[in-house]
Amino acid sequence: MSPRPVPEAEPAQPRWLDAEEQKAWRAWLYSTTLLQDRLERDLTHSAGVSSAYYEILVQLSEAPERRMRMSQLADRCLASRSRLSHAVSRLEERGWVAREVCVEDGRGQLAVLTDQGMAALVEAAPVHVASVREHLFDQLSPAQIAAMRDIGETLLRHLDAR
Amino acid sequence: MSPRPVPEAEPAQPRWLDAEEQKAWRAWLYSTTLLQDRLERDLTHSAGVSSAYYEILVQLSEAPERRMRMSQLADRCLASRSRLSHAVSRLEERGWVAREVCVEDGRGQLAVLTDQGMAALVEAAPVHVASVREHLFDQLSPAQIAAMRDIGETLLRHLDAR
DNA sequence: GCGGAATAGTCAAGAGCTCAACTACGCTTC
DNA sequence: GAAGCGTAGTTGAGCTCTTGACTATTCCGC
Numbered sequence: 001m002s003p004r005p006v007p008e009a010e011p012a013q014p015r016w017l018d019a020e021e022q023k024a025w026r027a028w029l030y031s032t033t034l035l036q037d038r039l040e041r042d043l044t045h046s047a048g049v050s051s052a053y054y055e056i057l058v059q060l061s062e063a064p065e066r067r068m069r070m071s072q073l074a075d076r077c078l079a080s081r082s083r084l085s086h087a088v089s090r091l092e093e094r095g096w097v098a099r100e101v102c103v104e105d106g107r108g109q110l111a112v113l114t115d116q117g118m119a120a121l122v123e124a125a126p127v128h129v130a131s132v133r134e135h136l137f138d139q140l141s142p143a144q145i146a147a148m149r150d151i152g153e154t155l156l157r158h159l160d161a162r
Numbered sequence: 163m164s165p166r167p168v169p170e171a172e173p174a175q176p177r178w179l180d181a182e183e184q185k186a187w188r189a190w191l192y193s194t195t196l197l198q199d200r201l202e203r204d205l206t207h208s209a210g211v212s213s214a215y216y217e218i219l220v221q222l223s224e225a226p227e228r229r230m231r232m233s234q235l236a237d238r239c240l241a242s243r244s245r246l247s248h249a250v251s252r253l254e255e256r257g258w259v260a261r262e263v264c265v266e267d268g269r270g271q272l273a274v275l276t277d278q279g280m281a282a283l284v285e286a287a288p289v290h291v292a293s294v295r296e297h298l299f300d301q302l303s304p305a306q307i308a309a310m311r312d313i314g315e316t317l318l319r320h321l322d323a324r
Numbered sequence: 325g326c327g328g329a330a331t332a333g334t335c336a337a338g339a340g341c342t343c344a345a346c347t348a349c350g351c352t353t354c
Numbered sequence: 355g356a357a358g359c360g361t362a363g364t365t366g367a368g369c370t371c372t373t374g375a376c377t378a379t380t381c382c383g384c
Contacts, residue, residue, distance in 0.1 A: 027314025147309040152189025
């Protein structure tokens with residue numbers, strides 16, 4: 001598969017990143033990648049669950065009656081429906097999540113966090129929090145943490161609006 | 163990041179995130195995930211290459227004589243050796259990268275960026291830069307960009323050290 | 325030189341993700 | 355109340371990544 005021609009809508013030559021932007025970009029790219037990798041590794045090694053699966057458990061644990069429609073769950077986990085469907089199937093095999101039919105909508109399904117799943121989450125959560133603290137919050141000053149939040153929220157306003 | 167308090171003894175209960183930290187954490191987690199997804203999609207759809215593969219091309223293009231030892235390339239791309247080996251194989255199939263034996267070290271291999279690979283990179287780069295600009299730099303003030311770099315470099319000093 | 329430890333890279337099996345096709349149900353219209 | 359369309363969710367093929375084993379080569383102390 002060879003690269004397709006660039007659509008002509010784009011300017012032929014966009015503004016390159018200057019030296020400052022390059023450094024900011026590299027710092028963001030590397031730090032986010034390394035931090036995510038690190039948190040992922042800590043979580044999988046200590047709790048036996050990936051961050052994607054952990055997020056599903058968290059969202060369900062916070063939902064009323066520990067159950068949620070598949071679509072809504074997918075949205076909250078920033079996952080596609082297909083991905084969520086696969087993931088829930090795996091979690092079902094472990095007995096951590098169960099599927100229920102939705103009475104209000106015959107097309108729908110509910111994902112339910114089982115007691116066993118809740119127990120797994122309760123065991124994993126402290127380890128995960130400790131990891132986030134160690135590699136993120138403990139490294140940053142209060143001002144940096146505030147700035148991180150500000151930047152994140154600014155980007156979210158743009159990205160959520162698509 | 164619940165579950166809510168579990169006062170009865172878990173081993174070494176860590177300090178939970180307070181409300182401020184929760185918001186900062188969620189903002190970071192969602193914004194980085196959405197931004198990475200967005201850049202990834204832009205890159206794959208417009209240039210037909212994932213960001214991981216793009217990074218390989220970039221690193222090779224900046225290396226002396228456009229070639230680099232496999233291990234060094236893996237380090238720079240934040241990839242495992244296995245992952246890089248697979249990726250280089252795919253890029254080789256496209257004719258964008260070639261393998262060469264290393265004369266100084268019989269165990270070693272060199273990855274070389276071909277002319278065709280360089281051409282693909284030259285075509286992809288402007289689109290990628292435009293995407294990074296649109297979704298990152300255009301959204302942030304100069305102060306936010308400086309803070310982003312500062313935070314990223316602070317985290318890198320911690321994460322690189324291990 | 326020689327043998328053991330370390331290093332470079334590849335490979336095979338298994339898991340997760342994406343894309344597109346598919347089933348099943350609900351809603352609207354006539 | 356049947357047709358047509360949109361929505362909810364699942365499935366399967368193909369790809370990528372991870373882990374751990376494996377080969378080949380180099381390094382180093384003797």
